[in-house]
Amino acid sequence: MDGIDSALFDSPVMVRRLLPGDLEAALEIDREVFGGYDPAIFQAFCEYHGGSSLVAEVNGILAGFVLGFKHTPFEGRVFWLAVRPTFQSRSIGMRLMLEVLRVFRQMGALSSTLEVRVSNKKAQSLYSLLGFRMIGIIPSYYSDGEAAIIMKMRL
Ligand SMILES: CC(C)(COP(=O)(O)OP(=O)(O)OC[C@H]1O[C@@H](n2cnc3c(N)ncnc32)[C@H](O)[C@@H]1OP(=O)(O)O)[C@@H](O)C(=O)NCCC(=O)NCCS
Incomplete structure (x- = not known):
């Protein structure tokens, strides 16, 4: 880790709402993690689900995001x-998830759900730590044929 990287590593993380000016950086992150979502989806979340779509910023750099909505x-x-x-x-x-769950609660939600790839153990362990439990499985859910685990937690 060089000097700049270590300075960033020690910087505080700020979580705030997704804004139109974040869309470019959010799409870049999406590409880096092979999400491959349509840019229009990010635009739509920003426009219609702004309160429950959040970003994490470290020293002005967009480090991550969560897109949530009232289903x-x-x-x-x-x-x-x-x-x-x-x-x-x-x-x-974890920070992004805790914050979006707090927003859901504020909006009156009593539970939260999500889908996760069966192979995505890291995300599954994060969700389990938060209290999500598996409630079902959808075979061939993703375009590459992988199944999705449906997880749910009470808020
Ligand atoms: C899944 C993803 C969002 C997790 O983000 P992250 O910032 O790395 O996650 P966190 O550091 O908050 O938590 C995950 C890790 O910390 C652990 N963890 C977090 N908080 C913890 C705590 N308080 N106590 C113990 N373990 C904790 C998790 O089990 C996991 O372990 P690992 O990093 O050692 O493998 C990230 O890996 C990612 O973007 N992946 C690609 C896209 C993706 O899969 N998205 C999820 C789609 S469902």
Whole structure:
């Protein structure tokens, strides 16, 4: 780790709402983690689900984001969570999740749900730590044929 990297590593993480000016950097992170989502999706979350779409910033650099929305009046759905690879494993994903769950609660949600690839053990362990439990599995959910685990937690 060089000087700049170590300075960034020690910098505080700020979580705030996703803004239109973040879209370029969010898309860059999405590409880095092979999300491959349509830019229009980010635009739509910014426009329609701004309160539950959040970013984590470290020294002005976008380190990660979570896109959430109110799926039903009582359920908050986590659509997509991603942390820039160079910023992973320093609890930024955890911070973003804790904050979006807090927002869901404030919006009146009683539970939260999400889907995760069966192979994505890191995300699964993060969600389990937060209290999510597996409630089902959808075979061939993703475009490459992989199954999704459906997880849910009470808020
Ligand atoms: C999944 C992802 C968002 C996690 O982000 P992250 O910032 O690296 O996650 P965190 O550091 O908050 O937590 C995950 C790790 O810390 C552990 N962890 C976090 N907080 C912890 C705590 N308080 N106590 C113990 N363990 C903790 C997790 O088990 C996991 O372990 P690891 O990093 O040693 O493998 C990130 O890896 C990513 O962007 N992956 C690609 C996209 C993706 O898979 N998104 C999820 C789609 S469902």
